Amino acid sequence: DVKVTQSSRYLVKRTGEKVFLECVQDMDHENMFWYRQDPGLGLRLIYFSYDVKMKEKGDIPEGYSVSREKKERFSLILESASTNQTSMYLCASSSPSRDRGGYEQYFGPGTRLTVT
Amino acid sequence: GQSLEQPSEVTAVEGAIVQINCTYQTSGFYGLSWYQQHDGGAPTFLSYNALDGLEETGRFSSFLSRSDSYGYLLLQELQMKDSASYFCAVFTSGTYKYIFGTGTRLKVLA
Numbered sequence: 001d002v003k004v005t006q007s008s009r010y011l012v013k014r015t016g017e018k019v020f021l022e023c024v025q026d027m028d029h030e031n032m033f034w035y036r037q038d039p040g041l042g043l044r045l046i047y048f049s050y051d052v053k054m055k056e057k058g059d060i061p062e063g064y065s066v067s068r069e070k071k072e073r074f075s076l077i078l079e080s081a082s083t084n085q086t087s088m089y090l091c092a093s094s095s096p097s098r099d100r101g102g103y104e105q106y107f108g109p110g111t112r113l114t115v116t
Numbered sequence: 117g118q119s120l121e122q123p124s125e126v127t128a129v130e131g132a133i134v135q136i137n138c139t140y141q142t143s144g145f146y147g148l149s150w151y152q153q154h155d156g157g158a159p160t161f162l163s164y165n166a167l168d169g170l171e172e173t174g175r176f177s178s179f180l181s182r183s184d185s186y187g188y189l190l191l192q193e194l195q196m197k198d199s200a201s202y203f204c205a206v207f208t209s210g211t212y213k214y215i216f217g218t219g220t221r222l223k224v225l226a
Binding site: 033035041042043045058059090103104105106107108110 | 124146147149157158159160161164166203205207213214215216217218219
């Protein structure tokens with residue numbers, strides 16, 4: 001059974017703190033993604049990575065950074081958390097081949113982050 | 117800009133058929149997908165259409181018209197467990213990333 005896991009389901013942090021969200025997948029997928037989900041806004045892509053040490057900005061990268069040191073692990077970093085980063089964060093992975101199901105993204109359970 | 121439009125909420129009764137529409141305007145298009153998300157859960161993949169026409173998977177079908185930039189998800193024989201949010205998403209060319217719609221909340225009534 002394919003699996004994407006995230007380090008925490010719920011997290012409460014203070015403004016200005018550095019926050020690390022971790023995501024691990026066991027499907028040997030090359031592509032990994034970080035989204036945030038807010039009511040009425042759907043899923044918005046923050047960053048994605050198509051290989052180890054590679055990263056690309058998504059639609060809303062400001063205030064975030066990422067790290068991909070190993071194929072199975074993709075970390076999202078909030079350098080200095082702010083209240084407007086309170087959200088649900090979802091990690092996903094997919095295979096690199098469009099013709100072999102690369103359009104199917106597998107999501108983790110999400111981390112609900114509250115910044116106070 | 118890039119946008120996907122879908123209704124915010126749809127209500128139907130058990131056993132009925134419901135159609136959730138999605139229109140999109142994006143630069144670059146490979147295909148249209150649908151994802152289901154139950155409250156508190158992760159989105160799960162339902163379907164993908166790269167070519168015009170209807171794809172059927174059990175009670176769910178998905179349709180795409182590339183010339184109209186339009187697609188829909190059809191759910192038949194609705195069950196209570198189908199109550200969830202449904203997102204259409206455009207799989208964009210050049211990368212392997214999606215642009216997601218804002219989601220349609222489906223309520224199935226007994």
